[in-house]
Amino acid sequence: MRVQISKTPSAPCWADLSTPDTDAARAFYEALFGWRSRPAGGQAADGYRMFALDAQDGHLVAGVGPVSDPREPARWLPYFQSSGAEAVAARVRGNRGRVVAGPVPALGQGRLAVCQDPAGAGFGLWEPLAHAGFEAVNVPSSFCWFELLTRDPAGAVDFYQAVLGWGTRRRPAGDAGPGAYTQWTVAGDAFGGLVDVAAQEFPPEVPAPHWNLYVAVDAPDATAARCAELGGRVLLAPRQVATGRFAILADPQGAVFSVMHGTPGD
DSSP states (O other): OOSOTTTSTTSEEEEEEEESOHHHHHHHHHHHHOOEEEEBTTBOGGGOEEEEEETTTEEEEEEEEEOSSTTSOOEEEEEEEOSOHHHHHHHHHHTTOEEEEEEEEETTTEEEEEEEOTTOOEEEEEEESSOOSOSOOSSTTSEEEEEEEESOHHHHHHHHHHHHOOEEEEEOTTSSSSSOEEEEEETTEEEEEEEEGGGSOOOTTSOSSEEEEEEEOSOHHHHHHHHHHTTOEEEEEEEEETTEEEEEEEOTTOOEEEEEEEOTTO
């Protein structure tokens, strides 16, 4: 993946985890990926913290905070960059999506909105101010790929093209499992994919519609084994595809994510 996903308009620029147990989640991801957490914007308002690749040099890669309702499941949410969150939120509504919250200020770091596409897949919009977004991508222990699992791929293409201006391109059959694979692009560069779950076999624990976020790792098999040791689950055992090797995992609170070694955007 060549696109600088934290700097390109409409591309992924941040990811955060909403969870019912932030302390347990922090311990899990720090042990699994070596992340270190610190308060957001110099303060731990509402319990929100940021994960960095290391304690000294920073390189922010994600955020973590409590769920707003204890009945909500734990989940990872991608955020897409917007220079005008209100205008993009209006396009969400105008294209049969839903704005769940916002746009609202976020600790002086930017403005955010939480949305759903017409099928119900959640995503965020981020208008950066002090916090531009990811400080590391496409390196081990940082996010590298963003994949939408849906039962309405044609509707998803129409929605995200209209709202965020994304392009698409198709990889030939065999490049990423059965059938052709649609990639999302910004400025001609791929940053994620689109999977028709009706045409694939996924474990029932993997929700759809759902944005599945990939973390780059050197050894997916070892990472999957470590996930299980730490109390998480291996939902899809590591497997090889043409672009690399990946696995689908869940943390102890049930938030689903994936790990990948390879170059999915090439």
